[in-house]
Amino acid sequence: MLQKKTVPEMQALAKRMRREIVEMIGAAKSGHPGGSLSAVELVVTLYFDVMRHDPANPKWPDRDRFILSKGHAAPVLYTAMAEAGYTPRDQLNTLRKLGSMYQGHPDVRFLPALEASTGSLGEGVSLALGMALAARLNGSSSRTYVMLGDGEIQEGQVWEGAMFGAYHKVDNVVAIVDYNGIQLDGFVKDIMDVKPLAEKWRAFGWHAIEIDGHDIPSIQAAFQEAARTKDVPTAIIAHTIKGKGVSFMENNPKFHGTAPTPDEVKLALQELQ
Amino acid sequence: MIPAKTKFDLKLGMATREAFGKALVEAGRRSKDVVVCDADLSKSTYTSLFHHEFPDRFFSCGIAEANMVAIAAGFAYAGKIPVAASFSCFVVNKGFEQLRVTVAYPNLNVKIVGTHSGISIGEDGPSQMSVEETSLACSLPGFVVLSPADEVSTTALVHAAIDHVGPVFIRTGRMKAPVVYAAEQKFEIGKAVELIDGSDVTVIATGLLVAEAIRAQEALEAQGISVRVIDFHTVKPLDRETIARAAVETRAIVVAEEHLVDGGLGVRVAQAVAETHPCVMEFVGLHDTYAESGSPEQLLDKYGLVSRDVIAAVHRVLARKK
Numbered sequence: 001m002l003q004k005k006t007v008p009e010m011q012a013l014a015k016r017m018r019r020e021i022v023e024m025i026g027a028a029k030s031g032h033p034g035g036s037l038s039a040v041e042l043v044v045t046l047y048f049d050v051m052r053h054d055p056a057n058p059k060w061p062d063r064d065r066f067i068l069s070k071g072h073a074a075p076v077l078y079t080a081m082a083e084a085g086y087t088p089r090d091q092l093n094t095l096r097k098l099g100s101m102y103q104g105h106p107d108v109r110f111l112p113a114l115e116a117s118t119g120s121l122g123e124g125v126s127l128a129l130g131m132a133l134a135a136r137l138n139g140s141s142s143r144t145y146v147m148l149g150d151g152e153i154q155e156g157q158v159w160e161g162a163m164f165g166a167y168h169k170v171d172n173v174v175a176i177v178d179y180n181g182i183q184l185d186g187f188v189k190d191i192m193d194v195k196p197l198a199e200k201w202r203a204f205g206w207h208a209i210e211i212d213g214h215d216i217p218s219i220q221a222a223f224q225e226a227a228r229t230k231d232v233p234t235a236i237i238a239h240t241i242k243g244k245g246v247s248f249m250e251n252n253p254k255f256h257g258t259a260p261t262p263d264e265v266k267l268a269l270q271e272l273q
Numbered sequence: 274m275i276p277a278k279t280k281f282d283l284k285l286g287m288a289t290r291e292a293f294g295k296a297l298v299e300a301g302r303r304s305k306d307v308v309v310c311d312a313d314l315s316k317s318t319y320t321s322l323f324h325h326e327f328p329d330r331f332f333s334c335g336i337a338e339a340n341m342v343a344i345a346a347g348f349a350y351a352g353k354i355p356v357a358a359s360f361s362c363f364v365v366n367k368g369f370e371q372l373r374v375t376v377a378y379p380n381l382n383v384k385i386v387g388t389h390s391g392i393s394i395g396e397d398g399p400s401q402m403s404v405e406e407t408s409l410a411c412s413l414p415g416f417v418v419l420s421p422a423d424e425v426s427t428t429a430l431v432h433a434a435i436d437h438v439g440p441v442f443i444r445t446g447r448m449k450a451p452v453v454y455a456a457e458q459k460f461e462i463g464k465a466v467e468l469i470d471g472s473d474v475t476v477i478a479t480g481l482l483v484a485e486a487i488r489a490q491e492a493l494e495a496q497g498i499s500v501r502v503i504d505f506h507t508v509k510p511l512d513r514e515t516i517a518r519a520a521v522e523t524r525a526i527v528v529a530e531e532h533l534v535d536g537g538l539g540v541r542v543a544q545a546v547a548e549t550h551p552c553v554m555e556f557v558g559l560h561d562t563y564a565e566s567g568s569p570e571q572l573l574d575k576y577g578l579v580s581r582d583v584i585a586a587v588h589r590v591l592a593r594k595k
Contacts, residue, residue, distance in 0.1 A: 061352075108379045116350060120374040126340045127375060130347015130355070133332065137308070137353070157371075160340035168332065 002055060002084055005048040007216050013048065014040045014216075017079040018245045019272045020092055024075055026265035028096040031104070034255040035149060036076040038180040038213070038240040045219040046145055047080045055085035058113040062140045065115045065131055069124020070149035070178065071105040072257070077114075078102050086113045122155025124148060125175055129165050129233075132173045143172045143227070151183030154192050159204065165233040166205025173233045174226045175206070178213065180242035186253050201235035213238025246271055281468075281487045283451035289480075290388035290445040292424035294319020296431035297356060301327050307435065308348050310334050310341045310357040317447075318358040318388045342368035342385070346375035349382045354435060361387025361403035361444060369409055376440050377413035384434050385410075386443045391531035392564040392572045393481060394447045399563040408536025410442035411509045417441040417462055418509040420530075420538070422483035425454035426506050433462050444480065446531075448569050451484040453504065465512040471501035474587050474594075475519035475526045479505045479538050482529040482557065482578065489583035500587065508538050513545045520550035525594040527586045529557035531578055553593040555586040 005013065017040050025031035043066075047053075051064035068077045075095060082089040087101060094100035101111045105119030116127050128146035135142040148158065165173055177197065185191050194200070198208040207229045211218040219238070226234035242256070243249030246268040249260075260268060287295075301307045301323055308330045315321040315333075324331040334341035338359055345355035357364065364387050365372070376383045390403045410418045417437060421427040427445060434441040453468070460466070468483070469490050478486035483504045490500040501523055503515060519526060526546060528539035539556040546552060557577065564572050573579050 116347075117374070117379040120370060123343050123371060123375050126343030126371075127347040127350065130344040130349075131351045132347075133344075134308075134348050134351030134353050137330065138351075157337075157339045157343070160335075160337035161343075164334060164337070164340055164344065167335070 002048070002053055010044045010048055010216050013083060014044045015272055017044065017076065017083065019269055020079040021075045022246065022260060022265055022268045022272070024078070024092045024095040025259045026262065027093040028259060030096060030259050031075060032072040032257050033249060033260060034182060034242040034252070035070060035073040035178065035180065037244045037246065037249065038242050039073055039076045039147060039178045040244065041214045041216055042147065042176055042178065042219060042238055043076050043080045045216055045223070047084050049220060050223045051145065058086060061138070062142050064142055065144045067116045067118065067124045067128050067144065067146040068106055069118055069146050070121065070152050071118035074102070074104065074106050077106060081113065087111065121149070121152040122157040125158055125161035125165070128173050128175070129161055129170050132170050133168065135172060143174065145174050145176065147176045147178060149183070150177055150179045150181065150188050150194055150197070151191070153177065153194055162201065162204035162206060169231045170233050171230050174223065175233065175235045177235065177237050178240055179237055180240045182242040182251070182253050182256055184256050198237050205232060207232050207234045208237060209234065210237045210239065213240035214244060281453065283453070283484050283487065285449045286452035287424040288447055288449050289421055289424065289427040290447060291319050292427035293386055293388070293431055293443065293445050294322045296428040297323045298326050300432060300435045301330065304354060304435065306352065306354045308332065308353045308355050310345050310355060312336055312338050312341050312359045312363065314359050318386065320358050338363050338367040339371050342371035343375045345383045346371070346381050354382060354384070356384040356386060358386040358388065360401060361390040361406040362401060365403065365406040365409050372413055377415055380415045381440060382438055384441045384443070386445065388445045389447045390444045391446055391481065392559070392576060393531060393569040395569040395572060396566050398566040402564055404533045404559050404563065405536065406444055407508055407530070407532050407538060411536070411541065413440070415440055416509060417507070418444070419462070419506060420444040420479040420508050421506050422480055422504055423450045423453045425452065425456055425458055426460055429458070429460040430462070430506060433460060437462060446481060448481070450481060453483055453487070460506060463507050463510045463512055465515045466504045466506065467501065467515065468504055469500065469502040471499040472523060473499040473525070474591055475501040475503060475523045476529060476583060476587065477503050477505055477516070477519070477526060477538070477542055478529040479508060481531050485578070485580045486529055486583055488580035489587065492580065492584055493587055498587065498591070505538055508541065511541055511545055513549065516542055516545045517549040520546050520552045524552045525590045526552060526554045527557060527583060527590055528554065529583050529586070532558055534558040534560055553590050555590040557582050557586050
């Protein structure tokens with residue numbers, strides 16, 4: 001089982017992962033920095049505090065599982081897995097290259113330690129619910145976590161899954177919405193507003209918690225509340241900043257899906273010292 | 274594989290969907306890893322039988338096929354053997370994106386069963402009729418696509434699908450289907466069954482058209498034409514060896530299916546023929562059209578899917594045979 005980290009350790013790790021994210025997307029010359037950077041604290045807290053998992057035994061049946069439904073944020077997942085010891089850190093810069101385990105979107109064929117192949121938006125909640133029900137049938141205490149984008153929840157399948165999760169009382173699933181307010185074409189409110197978000201999940205029968213998605217103690221408290229919540233699944237609405245940590249990427253729709261240039265990488269790395 | 278019968282009485286048996294539902298209960302008894310998902314059609318798909326016996330392993334998904342397919346994928350990731358069933362048109366068309374990205378791409382052990390395939394569902398009309406499921410399912414890399422003709426082959430192939438590790442689509446129908454096989458017949462995924470030997474022409478058929486091909490053979494035999502009839506219960510992977518042998522030995526092939534000719538069994542057989550021993554071919558199926566309401570018998574007759582149409586195709590292909 002992976003050793004848990006303290007809050008200061010996770011904060012330091014978050015900064016290092018941001019550097020790795022910027023570097024790997026810069027090296028790839030394509031990718032999605034904004035939505036990777038917004039999710040760093042959420043993913044760090046899951047991998048280094050909340051989830052019971054074992055990088056030495058990735059297929060341990062009773063492990064907790066994480067699915068990145070917003071698969072375009074693959075770099076944040078890859079850095080977390082590399083930092084946890086699942087995969088080599090020194091190959092992170094092969095992101096998006098032919099044959100790399102770090103494919104453009106998470107791909108179990110190239111990286112079997114992943115819990116699911118994702119990339120087509122809207123599918124992760126359903127996958128998580130299937131896994132969680134399998135754990136229930138097996139009498140396992142395994143919990144499944146699934147991270148969605150705020151633009152992603154425009155997909156109807158998310159709400160098909162939300163209805164299913166509440167109806168079947170899948171209380172070993174937690175959905176985390178990375179509510180950074182930006183999608184590919186611009187600000188979510190200008191494309192297809194998703195407000196009021198917590199109310200939507202509540203209306204579908206989920207327990208909803210709203211937090212600051214960059215504050216690790218708040219994130220920890222939300223996951224603890226989710227674990228105490230019985231008979232209904234939990235949705236954590238995490239308010240985040242797209243491109244968090246790099247001034248010129250923050251709240252800038254351009255960096256949803258544009259790689260930083262070599263100069264921008266240099267500038268970003270200075271800011272992330 | 275040697276057919277267990279030489280004479281076919283083609284007595285009406287169970288619908289293939291009912292045979293599926295019964296076999297699924299048996300599969301549930303064999304393995305506690307089998308779980309079933311259905312989208313508000315369990316009385317029509319006969320997964321209600323499984324629900325009755327194994328309520329804890331049956332998951333009602335409501336009318337939400339896309340979610341259902343991905344729920345099944347989640348079960349498969351966790352080591353279960355999920356079977357997701359609905360009408361073919363709904364589970365394949367509404368679930369296609371999920372079949373592609375959540376099932377086929379990671380190559381998961383998910384079984385999809387489509388009932389009410391083809392136009393023989395009758396009065397409900399084209400919105401409920403599946404005429405493209407075989408084409409779509411075959412386009413998914415790694416999928417096995419099964420299309421049994423009767424209750425005997427359905428039962429055997431449901432068990433074979435459960436035992437096969439990997440994604441499988443099984444196409445079944447609404448109507449009671451004529452019984453083609455003796456109960457002891459053995460089936461193997463990917464191995465076609467030569468029902469009747471013949472030397473002038475081969476009719477390759479699948480699903481309901483197998484019985485029509487047998488009826489056509491009986492009429493053609495009386496006209497002095499020797500017809501080989503082969504049941505392709507597996508559309509993918511295709512039994513290329515049997516096709517190549519038919520092409521060499523009879524030099525004329527008719528393919529008959531209750532499906533759009535575009536993308537169906539026929540074009541897949543034609544590819545195999547083109548790549549092995551090119552010969553003349555004709556196709557019985559739906560030609561670039563949807564059907565309409567009517568009784569199943571009226572529809573099969575109007576849209577050219579009965580033995581008369583197989584006979585006409587045999588005459589056409591023989592006229593072109595050098």
